[in-house]
Amino acid sequence: MDYSAAKALLEKYNQSHLLEYYGELDGESRRRLLSGIADIDFAAFENLTFHRKKEVGALSPADTVSLEEIEKNREEYYKTGLDAIKKGKVAAVLLAGGQGTRLGINAPKGTFNIGVNKWLSIFECQMRDLLRVAERAGFYPHLFIMTSVINDGQTRAFFKDNNYFGYDGGKIHFYMQKTAPAVSFEGKILLQEKCAPVLTPNGNGGWYSSLIEAGCGKLINDEGIEWLNVYGVDNVLQKICDPVFLGATLSSGLACSGKVVKKVNAEEKVGVLCKEDGLSTIVEYYEMPDRYKYETDAAGQLVYRYGVTLNYFFNVKKLNEVCASPLPYHLAEKKINCIKDGKVFIPEKPNGYKLETLTVDLVKLMGGCLGFEVVREKEFAPVKNMTGADSVDTARALLIKNGVQI
Numbered sequence: 545m546d547y548s549a550a551k552a553l554l555e556k557y558n559q560s561h562l563l564e565y566y567g568e569l570d571g572e573s574r575r576r577l578l579s580g581i582a583d584i585d586f587a588a589f590e591n592l593t594f595h596r597k598k599e600v601g602a603l604s605p606a607d608t609v610s611l612e613e614i615e616k617n618r619e620e621y622y623k624t625g626l627d628a629i630k631k632g633k634v635a636a637v638l639l640a641g642g643q644g645t646r647l648g649i650n651a652p653k654g655t656f657n658i659g660v661n662k663w664l665s666i667f668e669c670q671m672r673d674l675l676r677v678a679e680r681a682g683f684y685p686h687l688f689i690m691t692s693v694i695n696d697g698q699t700r701a702f703f704k705d706n707n708y709f710g711y712d713g714g715k716i717h718f719y720m721q722k723t724a725p726a727v728s729f730e731g732k733i734l735l736q737e738k739c740a741p742v743l744t745p746n747g748n749g750g751w752y753s754s755l756i757e758a759g760c761g762k763l764i765n766d767e768g769i770e771w772l773n774v775y776g777v778d779n780v781l782q783k784i785c786d787p788v789f790l791g792a793t794l795s796s797g798l799a800c801s802g803k804v805v806k807k808v809n810a811e812e813k814v815g816v817l818c819k820e821d822g823l824s825t826i827v828e829y830y831e832m833p834d835r836y837k838y839e840t841d842a843a844g845q846l847v848y849r850y851g852v853t854l855n856y857f858f859n860v861k862k863l864n865e866v867c868a869s870p871l872p873y874h875l876a877e878k879k880i881n882c883i884k885d886g887k888v889f890i891p892e893k894p895n896g897y898k899l900e901t902l903t904v905d906l907v908k909l910m911g912g913c914l915g916f917e918v919v920r921e922k923e924f925a926p927v928k929n930m931t932g933a934d935s936v937d938t939a940r941a942l943l944i945k946n947g948v949q950i
């Protein structure tokens with residue numbers, strides 16, 4: 545892209561300030577800036593509404609299999625699920641492209657040592673679980689690991705240095721998610737250097753389109769993979785390719801399912817799996833109107849009691865149908881280092897938005913999502929912060945409770 549094309553494009557989208565320092569730049573920096581501008585998906589900006597508050601439609605509870613129902617059918621679900629794993633119909637997708645800003649470590653979150661008396665990384669905790677399933681099935685499911693421009697090299701090196709935690713290295717495939725520009729509160733793209741916009745990982749919703757763009761669609765097709773088990777790096781009690789969960793999903797006839805836990809109370813800050821205007825969805829805690837948030841049934845339980853844990857099954861055929869159009873961007877308030885008045889500015893409070901696509905938006909497109917209830921203390925130990933709620937401390941306590949030597 546040359547200067548005049550960039551100028552016209554930026555004028556169209558009200559982003560002309562990106563060329564503010566063009567006159568000061570040398571030839572190489574000018575080329576870098578123009579190529580950075582050419583890479584930005586400006587069309588995505590058109591649908592952004594800043595400071596938008598979402599209106600929630602009419603809610604009803606999700607189709608969910610409760611702990612009691614699962615217990616009744618456990619054996620049958622297990623057999624069905626394990627059989628599908630043996631036949632290679634299932635692969636796992638680890639979402640590990642996040643920045644982990646709340647945890648605040650300068651390395652991929654999965655490399656964090658959750659051990660106390662011994663070294664135990666979050667990645668190792670999760671790989672041990674997948675290994676157990678592979679051994680039971682006598683088959684190693686493929687594992688796709690989504691990284692981002694921020695942590696790709698370190699993540700690959702960590703797996704290699706740890707000999708893939710005893711997993712079949714040939715079955716592990718890394719791919720990088722895409723980036724999106726960060727913007728000021730007024731919607732202006734921020735500059736990281738005078739010759740480069742701020743680009744950050746574009747959220748966890750783009751995992752499937754990035755997987756396909758990385759060329760992994762051929763492997764999925766050639767290997768006959770029909771289901772993808774998508775999970776977050778945060779949870780150290782994550783159960784991956786869980787045969788019982790898979791069996792329940794297959795029996796439901798739905799193209800999507802998610803592991804859910806009972807909320808601790810109505811106020812817990814977790815997305816709730818339910819239906820909105822009859823369609824499966826996840827309503828974020830800050831979007832849930834009070835009339836639904838506190839509603840109870842005849843047994844005194846919350847009607848909207850199932851919180852999501854970022855562990856989903858997605859049917860590949862259905863994904864191929866729904867991923868043709870891009871997901872919307874959400875705005876996440878962040879502190880973003882940038883160029884201000886010609887100098888590097890390091891903010892002390894949030895000064896703009898990161899643009900993120902969310903997996904929950906993909907769930908909405910799947911035409912139905914089965915909730916699969918799991919016992920919180922056994923399967924949900926998120927590591928978001930160093931201390932306090934959902935922290936290293938709470939996760940360590942839960943690992944110990946589950947008999948894991950740390």
Ligand code: UTP
Binds near residue numbers: 644646775776854
């Ligand atoms: P979070 O929403 O906790 O975001 O991610 P984060 O970036 O890891 O952490 P904070 O908010 O900055 O503290 C939930 C899951 O989605 C993945 C994360 O790696 C985690 O498994 N994720 C998030 C991505 O893979 N890519 C992203 O762009 C964002």
